[in-house]
Amino acid sequence: MDDVTYTKGIYTATATARPxxxxxxxxxxxLARDDAEEPETTVYEVETTSASELEALDEAKALAHRILGEIEL
Structure with missing residues (x-):
């Protein structure tokens, strides 16, 4: 399944599901910050596991939206 990428200003969030x-x-x-001389990347995991890859990806997309929504530019 393909990753899903969202951006907000200098931040890029990539949501994926891992087996x-x-x-x-x-x-x-x-979550990557794109303006730094040395790019910073932070990894967040969904707290629960899912029976399907699609369900896990949906949870990751929701988490990415929450993370980007909390960022103030």
């Missing part, structure tokens, strides 16, 4: 060893999936968001 876990037990066959479930977890949503992950990578």
């Amino acid at each position: 876990l060893d037990d066959g479930r999936f977890q949503g992950v968001v990578s």
Whole structure:
């Protein structure tokens, strides 16, 4: 499944779903700040796991929206 990317100002959030060893999936968001001389990246994980990759990606997209919504430019 393809990653989904959102931007807000100098920030880029990439939402993805990763498979876990037990066959479930977890949503992950990578937040990058694009203006620094050395780019900063922070990884956030969705707290719960999901039975499907699509569900985990939906959770990651929701997390990305919350993270970007809290950023003040």
